[in-house]
Amino acid sequence: MENEERLQDRIGEYLIPKTDDYLFDELSDNYLEKAGIADILTGVPIPINKAEMSGLSTLVIAKNMAFIIGCDINFKYRDNYVAYITRTFSKDFAKPLISEGVTAATNKKYETACVMFRAAILIDTDSKEAYYCYGRACKDAYENGEGEEYVGRFKAESLEAFEKTTLKGPDFDMGYYFLGFAYLNMGLYIKAKLTWDSFMELSKDDELKKEVGGFLVKLVEPCKIEEGYNAVLSGRFESGIDILEVYETDSRFNTWWPLWYYLGTAYMRLDDIDNAESHFLQVLKYSPSNTDTMQELVEIYKQKGDTEKVEKYEKKIEIVGENAARDREEKQAGMMPGLS
DSSP, X not given: OOOSOOOOOSSHHHHGGXXXXXXXXXXOHHHHHHHTOHHHHTTOOEEEETTOOSOOOHHHHHHHHHHHHHHOTTOTTHHHXXXXXXXXXXXXXXXXXXXXXXXXXXXXXXXXXXXXXXXHHHHOTTOHHHHHHHHHHHHHHHHHOOSXXXXXXXXXXXXXXXXXXXXXXXXXXXXXXHHHHHHHHTTXXXXXXXXXXXXXXXXXXXXXXXXXXXXXXXXXXXXXXXXXXXXXXXXXXXXXXXXXXXXXXXXXXXXXXHHHHHHHHHHHHTTOHHHHHHHHHHHHHHOTTOHHHHHHHHHHHHHHTOHHXXXXXXXXXXXXXXXXXXXXXXXXXXXXXXXX
């Protein structure tokens, strides 16, 4: 049985090494026939925990399978394992996995918790509880983790999990509560506001509503700035400038590099290259490795005939690219091979 689809997996590389505690072996044809599972497990190796080599019951087999696919959601025999679990125990097998994940998270074993919740989602794709808990575990992981890439991947995974929570449970207030924070952390202020508006309508918790109400008040200006970004992105450059330029002297927001980037972009598209240049230079003040901005400056200096600065920023782009490539190579060299 081939996997029906390959799933996007942002964090698998951090979880797959946990499968090193398992060996794989096939069940006998005689056992498979007697158990009525020959159609799904013939030729399929099952996982055995090295620390639990004896007492291989149907429950233990299912738990081991769940752990493997929770670590590697694109494991070669994922669909076989899910078929075995649901045929033997039904989709309700996801519930004890969720409980185990909650226990792991309570003990600050956030990656293990993610494994349990990922397995639960594969077994019961409609479980809002599994998605919600997964979002919480990813959030805990990135808040307690280290490294820009690690944090970024778990943060993106958390946001997506909370989005799916609200889709699976549109009346579940806490899904909107955490999704609002996820959007806020990603700088998606309008989405955060709309999400928290839904939370305010659904929730009966006065304390949380008071907390969210305070954030909604603070979101008024950021939402206006995002409206300016969107105006530039949609080609309404003059409107974008009118909205954004008032924040250039506002100390609450004028260290936000996207403010300067979108203003620079708007001026560039209006052929006001002097204003574009000054704004793009401000971007690099707050985001020194921003190669998109450097490329815009290259185009500006080509128009101005300033070959020295063209070469300067082309060289900077090259250096940033080389550093990024070296970081990727070092990271890949340190990765352990996963199961497939």
